Amino acid sequence: MTILNDPVSAKLGDRAQLSYIASQAADARLNVELETEGMTLNIGPQHPATHGTLRIIARLDGEQVLWAEPSCGYMHRGYEKLTEVRSFPQVTSLINRIDWLGSFANEVPFILAAEKLMGVEAPPRAQWIRTILFELSRIANVSLFLGDLGVQLGAITPVFMAFRDREYVLNLIESATGGRFHPNFDRIGGLKDDLPAGWIDETKVVMKKLRNFCDEIEALLFGNEIFQSRTRGIGVIPRDVAMQYGLSGANLRASGVDWDLRRDQDSPMAWNKVDFKVWTHPDGDSFARCWVRLQETREATKIVDQLLDGIPAGPVMAKVPKIIKVPEGEAWVSTENPLGEMGYYVVSRGDSGPFRVKIRSASFNNISITPWLLRGVYVPDIITILASLYFILGDIDR
Amino acid sequence: MNQLSSPAETTPVVDTVRNQVLTDVQATLGAAVVDSLVKPGDDIWIRVSTQSWNVSMQKLQAMGFDYFCFLSAIDWMPSPFGRGEDDPTEPAPERDTTIRPGYTGGDTRMQMLVRLVNSRTHVGINVKTDVPNEIYTVDSIASVFAGANWHEREAHEMFGIGFVGHPDLRNMYLPTDFEGFPMRKDFPLLARMVKPWPGIVDVEPLPGGDAESEEAS
Numbered sequence: 001m002t003i004l005n006d007p008v009s010a011k012l013g014d015r016a017q018l019s020y021i022a023s024q025a026a027d028a029r030l031n032v033e034l035e036t037e038g039m040t041l042n043i044g045p046q047h048p049a050t051h052g053t054l055r056i057i058a059r060l061d062g063e064q065v066l067w068a069e070p071s072c073g074y075m076h077r078g079y080e081k082l083t084e085v086r087s088f089p090q091v092t093s094l095i096n097r098i099d100w101l102g103s104f105a106n107e108v109p110f111i112l113a114a115e116k117l118m119g120v121e122a123p124p125r126a127q128w129i130r131t132i133l134f135e136l137s138r139i140a141n142v143s144l145f146l147g148d149l150g151v152q153l154g155a156i157t158p159v160f161m162a163f164r165d166r167e168y169v170l171n172l173i174e175s176a177t178g179g180r181f182h183p184n185f186d187r188i189g190g191l192k193d194d195l196p197a198g199w200i201d202e203t204k205v206v207m208k209k210l211r212n213f214c215d216e217i218e219a220l221l222f223g224n225e226i227f228q229s230r231t232r233g234i235g236v237i238p239r240d241v242a243m244q245y246g247l248s249g250a251n252l253r254a255s256g257v258d259w260d261l262r263r264d265q266d267s268p269m270a271w272n273k274v275d276f277k278v279w280t281h282p283d284g285d286s287f288a289r290c291w292v293r294l295q296e297t298r299e300a301t302k303i304v305d306q307l308l309d310g311i312p313a314g315p316v317m318a319k320v321p322k323i324i325k326v327p328e329g330e331a332w333v334s335t336e337n338p339l340g341e342m343g344y345y346v347v348s349r350g351d352s353g354p355f356r357v358k359i360r361s362a363s364f365n366n367i368s369i370t371p372w373l374l375r376g377v378y379v380p381d382i383i384t385i386l387a388s389l390y391f392i393l394g395d396i397d398r
Numbered sequence: 399m400n401q402l403s404s405p406a407e408t409t410p411v412v413d414t415v416r417n418q419v420l421t422d423v424q425a426t427l428g429a430a431v432v433d434s435l436v437k438p439g440d441d442i443w444i445r446v447s448t449q450s451w452n453v454s455m456q457k458l459q460a461m462g463f464d465y466f467c468f469l470s471a472i473d474w475m476p477s478p479f480g481r482g483e484d485d486p487t488e489p490a491p492e493r494d495t496t497i498r499p500g501y502t503g504g505d506t507r508m509q510m511l512v513r514l515v516n517s518r519t520h521v522g523i524n525v526k527t528d529v530p531n532e533i534y535t536v537d538s539i540a541s542v543f544a545g546a547n548w549h550e551r552e553a554h555e556m557f558g559i560g561f562v563g564h565p566d567l568r569n570m571y572l573p574t575d576f577e578g579f580p581m582r583k584d585f586p587l588l589a590r591m592v593k594p595w596p597g598i599v600d601v602e603p604l605p606g607g608d609a610e611s612e613e614a615s
Contacts, residue, residue, distance in 0.1 A: 073571035
């Protein structure tokens with residue numbers, strides 16, 4: 001039965017629809033009594049709460065959002081078009097800049113797609129180091145989210161802690177790859193270089209620090225009464241809606257979907273060699289999304305610890321021709337990136353560069369739910385909900 | 399099966415899971431499936447008829463492919479500008495722009511591409527359909543998968559494909575008065591038109607590079 005006349009709400013249960021209508025009616029009554037006038041509020045393009053240049057246009061009735069829509073495109077760089085005039089090894093320097101907080105993780109699915117088309121597999125040592133760097137970029141990315149979360153809610157301390165501890169991880173990435181933010185370290189067939197001496201012991205120390213950071217944040221922020229009242233029950237995404245919009249990563253797992261590409265998909269990476277737990281939360285609200293990310297950061301440090309103990313010996317580069325030509329074909333590879341599922345659909349025509357690359361970035365899908373999600377919420381909750389969805393502007397606009 | 403399925407000869411593995419999924423899909427969609435391809439251990443591709451695009455999506459969603467991954471389009475015409483590495487002082491070389499489709503074939507220049515995933519078995523499927531030439535219009539699937547809304551808006555402005563039944567086809571990235579469709583292959587990459595590709599003058603060997611081994615490779 002359809003009570004609400006829109007395709008998404010029609011898929012909810014009758015009870016959920018009725019309770020939604022009831023809450024809207026109660027609010028409308030209140031607003032009639034207060035005789036508020038409608039207004040349009042522009043949040044952004046340059047607003048500290050939007051992590052870049054995202055503009056949100058919200059039509060308000062009093063404090064309540066009647067209609068809201070993000071306006072993207074302030075950072076569109078046309079990477080899909082640019083890949084068509086680049087050779088395969090050159091593309092990694094572009095796609096590094098998609099999700100700039102977890103750059104190394106962007107390179108991996110593209111390289112895996114090219115390797116799949118070429119029939120090349122990286123040697124085991126390269127696979128393990130790739131996985132370690134992938135998880136390090138996840139930790140660097142999500143730890144900043146955890147700190148930034150506090151700022152969105154008016155707490156300043158967590159962000160200083162996050163910047164302090166993220167620096168240790170960035171230093172590790174820099175000493176291994178040469179770049180703090182844009183490593184450009186992954187190559188078709190392996191990696192540019194081996195790990196530097198003493199890196200493994202150093203990483204173990206840092207992982208301990210990051211686990212302490214997670215404990216601190218959990219005690220400081222997640223146990224905080226204000227934080228809980230601002231996030232619990234706010235911005236609830238039911239499972240079916242999340243699936244339709246193609247939400248991924250922690251946003252999907254916070255809606256109770258037990259799905260992690262690291263565990264549920266065969267890929268030439270080392271995740272199937274370690275034990276880790278995929279955290280989910282049944283609530284689907286802002287708190288759940290933040291909580292799942294916190295647990296994932298802690299889990300990632302454990303993954304890195306396990307991997308460090310078992311890096312196999314051998315070369316870090318397979319034998320590939322000097323001038324790379326990828327055979328004709330199509331391939332889709334996606335990985336569980338810090339922001340969610342990131343994938344590349346690569347079409348090759350036997351040339352040295354790709355014929356067409358479709359970049360499926362996590363934030364584009366994650367943020368496309370906001371017109372549905374922000375309807376009916378109050379103005380301060382817009383900021384909390386956007387913070388909990390966690391997007392990177394470069395990942396939306398590409 | 400398509401001619402491009404030749405990699406199966408080198409890896410004689412039979413992917414029973416994906417073959418079974420494809421059989422189920424073909425049974426559910428019936429004559430709507432025009433062509434299909436399974437690469438063992440890799441992925442499934444199907445091409446459905448343009449008329450059944452929306453209905454096929456509904457049926458696929460009902461049979462368990464409930465996760466919408468992405469929607470996009472592919473322009474199969476090779477670019478008349480090549481890789482944008484032409485010398486602007488020379489006359490532009492003639493290039494072959496014969497349309498040659500990829501996996502599961504196709505009769506048109508543009509094709510839609512949607513990837514859906516079964517959230518229980520985690521098996522994905524790539525669904526393609528032809529977009530009629532000249533009119534470049536297909537049915538919208540935003541009523542089936544709400545997430546397709548933004549993806550269709552992006553495909554609309556980048557490829558100039560119309561979507562019948564889409565609620566709101568405004569531009570997402572480009573200015574409203576932008577002319578042309580940037581992701582079409584016959585749209586030149588302007589950065590390479592106003593300033594020649596610096597690679598065309600880079601003919602000297604790199605300093606310190608071994609010239610002989612470069613030639614041998």
